[in-house]
Amino acid sequence: MEFIKSNKGGRKLIHNGYLYIKRSSNKSSIYWQCSHKVKFACKALLTSDLDCAVVKSVSAHTHDPDSSEVKAEKARQQINADALRSRATPGQLVFDEMARQELDVRVKMTTACSLKRNINYKRRQKQPPVPQTLEDLIFEGEWRETYDQKPFLLCDMHEATDRVTIFATNDGLKNLCAADSWFMDGTFKSCL
Template sequence: MEFITSSRGAPKLCFDSFTYTKKKSSKTTITWECSQRRTLECKGAVITDSPATEIRSSREHNHEKDDSHVGGLKVRKEIQLSVQANRGWPGQIIADKMFSQPVEVRVAAGTTETIKRGIRRKRAGDAPNNPEKLDAIPSPLPESYTHQLVYDNDSGSDRVLVSVRSQTGGLIFRRTQPRFEPATWNVNTATLNDEARTNNVCEAWNNGFRCLVGHVNPSLWTVISCFEKDAAMVEAEILRVQRGQPSKKPARKGTVRYQKTLKTLCQQLSNGQKTVEEFLQAIGGHIRLR
């Protein structure tokens, strides 16, 4: 018998490969009911003493034991606990914890995007309150927020903070001739057919693997280890697809609205409702600078 904390902070009892949530308590006993009571209409329950140290009685479940589900809850809890001490990328934290787990446990733990959201919520909850004015920024900054800080003049209302997102701290520009003619990469037809206009799928993997490695010049053994971790996550996703539960990254409402706008403009150009000049002016009004 052991306890873990749910994503909402409530205690969960793990016993004999089943999980239970607290139903009611008295001065001497606590009643726990099966966590699958709603999804599977299970009436399984146990009664412990108060505080819970031993099982006094139990009621049978209408479903089989699920070691993978219990293991998934435990590994998610480990990830949440490690977030407090590890300021690394969410994908890197997840891969480190999931790599040694069986594939069934990886699937039961949930999709990568779901766990990442939990990590971000945890970090947001642990972060200091946002200052309402410059004078309210703490001085010095908390140690966990200074790893990318390169300059802090610490001068009150005239304070200047400079941080970088890369080890070089700058950008490099170069001018080259286009390798492919515009007709090769024109995405007008792809926009009209609701097809992908970019290689974002490849870029997403590339960015995720870069975060998993964690630094610019890794050793051969680090790269091999990261490939193994990435393969473990892919194996879990394949099993999830085979079970008919493919993970789907939610699209932002702004992105969906932006895609519809681009498609409408391309349709108006194709139908002759807009000239090329009008089309380019309309497109220019939707360019987003970050």
């Protein structure tokens, strides 16, 4: 038995080329139903122990196992994991993973738009809450760096109700030093 995460964060079980989702459990067993219950009217059930180490019983499916679908589910899971580790664009993450897959697997992976939308959703879940006051606006960890982990927050000064925050890279500062003219803009009033 092997497990992968579903898009909603639950577990999907892979057994003999079939995908199962958890239906229910009791004090001694977990009951899994075929993930194609609706698509193929498949009523197959798998019963495992609570540790999912032993398959107690499996009923017959109304369809054949689909290794391409299992590979597609694993590829989607890989894209979701990469989305949280990498700062690559959603399009790049999807392209990279699809390029590693065979054609029959790519066909089963849903649309690129859907995969990109899911990446954006996963990333939004990781973002800090929207600040309601200046005191709530805190820059920590990755929010102080560029994508390639170079310092980006140069200054964050607080005085009473005023705040000055300056973002720049060393390369950007070098460009400013070499420039003949500077043009500036700023946010002088915010709704925080």
